[in-house]
Amino acid sequence: MELVPYLSDSTDTATEKIRVRIRQNALLAKIACKCIRQKDVALTVYKTIYLSHSTPGGFLANERWVAHELAHVRQFMTYGYIRFLVMYLAESLRKGYFQNKWEAEARAQEEKTDILQEFYFEYQL
Numbered sequence: 001m002e003l004v005p006y007l008s009d010s011t012d013t014a015t016e017k018i019r020v021r022i023r024q025n026a027l028l029a030k031i032a033c034k035c036i037r038q039k040d041v042a043l044t045v046y047k048t049i050y051l052s053h054s055t056p057g058g059f060l061a062n063e064r065w066v067a068h069e070l071a072h073v074r075q076f077m078t079y080g081y082i083r084f085l086v087m088y089l090a091e092s093l094r095k096g097y098f099q100n101k102w103e104a105e106a107r108a109q110e111e112k113t114d115i116l117q118e119f120y121f122e123y124q125l
């Protein structure tokens, strides 16, 4: 077994990009449109972004929007799939969609488009 210095190993991990899947024309996102009364929705569940009407190209061209959804990917990664889902839904029931603290946090991240560098995207039709 090869022994590698701790520092070089952690550098490798830091530069490894996280794969995010994008699904177009997604029923889940279309239902969300009706719930929050928006014409076009991106809905993030763990490392998948579901788009209601946008194409993946149109979505990715809007860096602020991408940064917002990637903030949700980070939230899922921080707290874990099920745990974050429960936390998010509980918060939504208490405060609704726009007042939800996880949405507030994601909106605050929209300026920080540097986050895009940490990810790569796979399209799924």
Ligand SMILES: [Zn+2]
Binding pocket: 068, 072, 103, 106
């Ligand atoms: Zn959001």
